[in-house]
Amino acid sequence: MGAWRVPSPRGTFRVWQRNATIFRKYWKTLLLPNFFEPLLYLAALGLGLGTFIQRGGIEGQSYVQFIAPGLLASNAMFAASFESTFNTFVKLKIQRTYDAIVSTPINAEDVVAGEYLWAGTRAALYGTGFLAVLAILGAAFGEPLVRSFWALLIPPMLLLIGVMFSVTGTLFTSLIDRIDLYSYYFTLVVTPLFLFSGIFFPVQDFPAPVPQIAWLTPLYHAVNVCRELATGPSPGVLADVAWVLVFTAALALFPIRFMRRRLIS
């Protein structure tokens, strides 16, 4: 039933703006956990585990250098995933914020698009802070973690990665009606992506079909792009960016359609 709806830029912006207003009030408390988590990974795995595999390094880099850019990508995934799952669910079903918004000139499709854009913004904001910390830590310990000026393109890339994971998270949200079902999403989707997308070890050296499977998943490409931008990119990175764009565009209208059905009967 109904045609595929395309969001209006004005409505999308208004929904993004609502979230930005609230974020401005609470950003200090909101930002901290997302900020510490990747640092903890870096300390435990990079410095702890890293000492055992330090000798050869990976692809000519120390282990900390290898995993740091990948953690930027996974950090964006986590930020956008929480935003599009628990936060969106609360606004949809508990606080009924979306019901209030769609009775104004803003339509359901604008709400979803505004949330995509906001999740991307939040991922980029967190990632930029994290990137700065990496640059400072690297310089302080004489082991540069960000080695190319191309890294300046990482924040916009994190925005795109955030939008991509907002689309998948919102897709899941649009299909469930109980908040406890998110444990499936995080255990079966987010965690495996985090572990097997080439953040902690290179997957392309594994026998078939492991690299092929990795190629089909979204975080793998996000990690590739971040790593290349941090070290100086090769032209092959464009294929990863294209993958992210195509995947995001192909899926984006489905959650819009399903969420509209949840909001307008």
Place this chain on the structure above:
Amino acid sequence: MRTETERRTEAGARQATVVARRLRKSYGGFQAVKGVDFEVYRGECFGFLGPNGAGKTTTMKMIYGAAIPTGGELTVAGLDVKSREREVKRRIGVVPQENNLDEDLKVRENLLVYARYYDLPRKIALRRADELLEFVELSEKADAEVQHLSGGMKRRLLIARALINDPEIVVLDEPTTGLDPQARHLVWERLRKLASEGKTLVLTTHYMEEAAQLCDRLVIMEGGEIASAGTPRGMIEEHVSPEVLELRPDPGSLERLLDVLEAEAEAVERAGEALLAYTSDASNLMQRVRDSGIEFENAVHRRAGLEDVFLRLTGRQLID
């Protein structure tokens, strides 16, 4: 600001602003609204009465775009709700049945953020927010957290929020359900003020008193259909006798009293242990009951109200 007389005259000119023709809504196989016709005139207060599940809320949702009609026609401010939903929503204000204030924002911020959804310039939004907080008597709470407001305050804030875009039509779904009498009277008083300023109000309620207090005209809905339509007074005159005698006899003599009343009154209804006799001469009827010698615990004599019409039309069984 317009006077009462001017408002009546406008309604008298009968310029319809919400028009439904054979309006239907079904969910799967269930028909929530089964082809209703009604029109709301500019500047009047129009009520939908009915028990739970009568189709009132569904009808309201179709007006403000939260439900799409399955069939028939519905125009709001002259605009078709299906093809021009954004424009319709721009011209109305909505007070929903359930509180959906933005809990992440403070009281005034709720109004300011809402104003942005209508693209109001910030300067105008700030002024209107302060005016509206004053209108609903929440100026002192402007910087309070929404979750710290009482139920009545939240409802008033919802009303203020619905007015931020200066709408022609305000749609209110059970505006006073769950409020204590003081809060309810304050809401009524504010709604009357809005009506006197020329706003068109469309509301649902299952409080007869509310409908009688506020509505110029109303419809009673039941099972997705309109059971009756008219002015509160007109509907009482049409459906019930002007006076009611409520009697509570001993259970043993209930049948005998029923016989007496059925012979003398214009209509009799039984509600549990009580008998309600509708008549145009209650003192005469009372005398007949006394003459019969049947004992009863107490008798209440009152004027017939909208509640009697409502119960007559929708039955006395409990509706879940």
